[in-house]
Amino acid sequence: MVLDTVAYCRRLTVAVNVISKRNFKAHWVAPTLREFKRRKVIEEDRSGGPKIFHRSTFLEWNYDAEIFAFSNRLGEKFDDSSLRAALTHKSYIEREKARLSDIGLDSNLHFQDNEALSQKGGEMMSKFINGYLRAVFTQVPEELISAMHDFLTSNSTLETVAKHIGLGDLMLCADFPCKTETYVKSFKAIIAALAESSGEERARIFVQDLVVTQLYGQDVNELWNPVDPVGNLAAILKREGKAEPEFRLIRQAGSNSILAVYYVGVYSDKHFISEGAGESLEIAKEMAAREALKKFFHTEDSMRALPFGRQLKNIQSKIEQLENQPNLPFSEWISEKVMSAVH
Amino acid sequence: MSNSHLFLPSGFLRTPLQNGLGRYIPQLQRITLKFCKNHGGSRGVRDFIESDLMEFAKTNHGTVVYLKPRRHRSPCMVAEYLNGEREYLSCHEFSRDEVHKWLSYMCTRSGIPVMRFRKYQHTDYPTVQGVWNPFTHQAPEINVAEFPHGVLSKPIDHGQTATEQLIEIFKKTQIEDPVNKPSN
Numbered sequence: 102m103v104l105d106t107v108a109y110c111r112r113l114t115v116a117v118n119v120i121s122k123r124n125f126k127a128h129w130v131a132p133t134l135r136e137f138k139r140r141k142v143i144e145e146d147r148s149g150g151p152k153i154f155h156r157s158t159f160l161e162w163n164y165d166a167e168i169f170a171f172s173n174r175l176g177e178k179f180d181d182s183s184l185r186a187a188l189t190h191k192s193y194i195e196r197e198k199a200r201l202s203d204i205g206l207d208s209n210l211h212f213q214d215n216e217a218l219s220q221k222g223g224e225m226m227s228k229f230i231n232g233y234l235r236a237v238f239t240q241v242p243e244e245l246i247s248a249m250h251d252f253l254t255s256n257s258t259l260e261t262v263a264k265h266i267g268l269g270d271l272m273l274c275a276d277f278p279c280k281t282e283t284y285v286k287s288f289k290a291i292i293a294a295l296a297e298s299s300g301e302e303r304a305r306i307f308v309q310d311l312v313v314t315q316l317y318g319q320d321v322n323e324l325w326n327p328v329d330p331v332g333n334l335a336a337i338l339k340r341e342g343k344a345e346p347e348f349r350l351i352r353q354a355g356s357n358s359i360l361a362v363y364y365v366g367v368y369s370d371k372h373f374i375s376e377g378a379g380e381s382l383e384i385a386k387e388m389a390a391r392e393a394l395k396k397f398f399h400t401e402d403s404m405r406a407l408p409f410g411r412q413l414k415n416i417q418s419k420i421e422q423l424e425n426q427p428n429l430p431f432s433e434w435i436s437e438k439v440m441s442a443v444h
Numbered sequence: 445m446s447n448s449h450l451f452l453p454s455g456f457l458r459t460p461l462q463n464g465l466g467r468y469i470p471q472l473q474r475i476t477l478k479f480c481k482n483h484g485g486s487r488g489v490r491d492f493i494e495s496d497l498m499e500f501a502k503t504n505h506g507t508v509v510y511l512k513p514r515r516h517r518s519p520c521m522v523a524e525y526l527n528g529e530r531e532y533l534s535c536h537e538f539s540r541d542e543v544h545k546w547l548s549y550m551c552t553r554s555g556i557p558v559m560r561f562r563k564y565q566h567t568d569y570p571t572v573q574g575v576w577n578p579f580t581h582q583a584p585e586i587n588v589a590e591f592p593h594g595v596l597s598k599p600i601d602h603g604q605t606a607t608e609q610l611i612e613i614f615k616k617t618q619i620e621d622p623v624n625k626p627s628n
Contacts, residue, residue, distance in 0.1 A: 118557050120533045161476050161510035174469055174506030265461040267473050267526050310466025317462050318568035351587065352579045364579060403572045410466045 155277050156270040167271055175266065177307065180298040186213040187290035188268070190283055192275035215290035222293030225301070227254060229308040232424035236416050237407060238321075240399045240439045242431040248325035249316065256281050258315050263288040266311070305420070314409050321400050327431060330390035334367070337397065340435050344370035346393070348386050351376055365389045397436060447560060454560040460527045463554065471554040473526050474508040475547065479519035479535070486519040491540040500544070504551055521547065525555025
């Protein structure tokens, strides 16, 4: 499965890091190399970037060995035919057929493309991610769950994951450098191929280990912010039968200056809920309401660390159960209805 | 002691794709050993290939090993990593053990270039209780207090110092003396 055609494209060079050693070169070597570099830079600027070649155009390339190493690197067992189908793109098959028919040969190729696998894999991935999010973020409304799910399944996230497991050299596609959609499609197809080869359990663990870990370090409150937090806080407290929220100014400094700061606290029936700070009273009030909602949903800055990898062993059954069970929507959220934290 | 004179770039600890958080993925994608079949400088590489290479390939089965014999050229190894970086190392006149050592070194690297670590730890969640600000631990009474205040304007009472405690003990003994006198 070697790409015979060499594709010239415009991109930045990949740096080669040298572990340097001392050596002695003749006096003319450095000036010659400098001149080569100068001319090369001019040529590259003229043609809009350095030439890049697909790894399969190198002499040292063995596609079967690369596929074998790919599955071992991830620690998974793939069926050979499923894996190859997952890595084959429709555009490649079309290009090969066109090439063969141009030469005049019969084009009954037995390639299978990854369209169906990619579709199935995308659905499975969404299901697994939702299961994890609902099992870990038990107190959170469904809107935030979908925001986190959309972040994890976004093209940029999946492209990064696909590139870093080595799919760039293995994919058979007509475009080079490969487009984002190609990477994403291949990655989803890999998940479906894994489910076919080793079972849904292993595919679930694979998605948890590779995709869900991208949530680490990401502030979940950046992904979704409720509109009108003050009104929504009042609605939640009313639904729970508690007194309506009372906003009081707790601290202030520098009121007449540019660096003014106001701390506003939210109280319900004289019980302190949360406080928020801002440059003006309105901002501080909104921040206080946001902090109160964060406290209800257990997504404050001091929330518990997300579990990954081996820490998920005990809640895998719970995750499986919650895959098809959405959380409460924001408009119906009450603290009594949500489950207590699982982990 | 500064580090500005160093050409080595500096940075913080990082790993590609949160490696290790979910599962550990060995970052070495493929390694190419180029050597000459005749020349003496490639002897160590040739010995390594004959004896230790199979074991290496079996233990690192996530890495593809390519052998490229090139006549009249000194031996080298080129390691390619999953993040696209390459590392070149000349193996000229290496012994068989040296080749093995450097090969295992390549296995332990991720593709991130060698750099001086500014800190040996990193966290994305530097604070749990919240960063200190001048309002932390301030008594809420200051909001409605009129300054100068009887209590809040004074320094915080930390209790008696050791000297004051000794003076009190001494005073207590002074008072007790006349009580003991009649018993003498």
